[in-house]
Amino acid sequence: MRIATRSVSRTTASSMVVAAALALVGVQAAGQTASAATNKASSIATCTSANTQLTVTEAARPINHLLLKATNTGTKPCYAYSAPFLRAGADAQAPLPWAEETIPQAVLEIKPGQSAYAGIWTFSPDGEGGSTKKTLGVTFADRNGNATNQEKTLTLPNGGVFFNSVATVTYWQDNAADALFW
Structure with a gap:
């Protein structure tokens, strides 16, 4: 035993x-x-105007939309957090609101040479007020959703773009089609 x-x-x-x-x-x-x-x-760094090249173009479709493109010009990947803070015109008091329905499932990582996109809805006949703006101030968000304090001013196409009360920007997307889909 x-x-x-x-x-x-x-x-x-x-x-x-x-x-x-x-x-x-x-x-x-x-x-x-x-x-x-x-x-x-x-x-992986936070994307800023220092490590990206920003361009804004008029979208062929849908109408009343612009496409903001951020291309990583750095040597390492960067994160494009949330959505860009956009100031339509030098006299803007507040940034354009973010289109909450465009929140991606994950933070967008942009590798060197690759791009991220944000769609900008500029106006609607249903909107109120508005005026033509010649510049667009762009500031990236940090991981906490706060502005990075490094604004880049872009010249808007066609000598200026009309913005009214419906002007909104999407969160960063990995392709132009998704940024302009909403």
């Missing part, structure tokens, strides 16, 4: 050692994965 007890105890002890070893390996692997994710996140 005693021999059977020892056999069970040794088996139990061996199982416990194996389980502890596996748990330790799992903790180390989880730590390495978390460390790798942290290192990747820290190696």
Whole structure:
């Protein structure tokens, strides 16, 4: 009877050692994965006017829309957080509102040489007021949704664009079609 007890105890002890070893390996692997994710996140910058080239063009369709394009000119990827803060005209008191229905499922990572896009709805006959603006101030958002304080002023096409109360901008998208779809 005693021999059977020892056999069970040794088996139990061996199982416990194996389980502890596996748990330790799992903790180390989880730590390495978390460390790798942290290192990747820290190696990706926030997109700003310093590491991107910004252009604004009139969209053929839909009417009353502009397309804002941000191309990464840096040497490492950057994150285009949320949507751009846009100031239509030098006298704008507040940025254009963001189209909440265009929130992407993840933050957009722009690799060097690649682009992100935002659609801008400028006016609707149903909107109120409005005037023609000649410039568009663009500021990127940081990871907390705040402005980066590095505005780039772009000249609007056709000598100016009419904006009224419906003017809205989409969140950053990975292609022009999605940015102009809404």
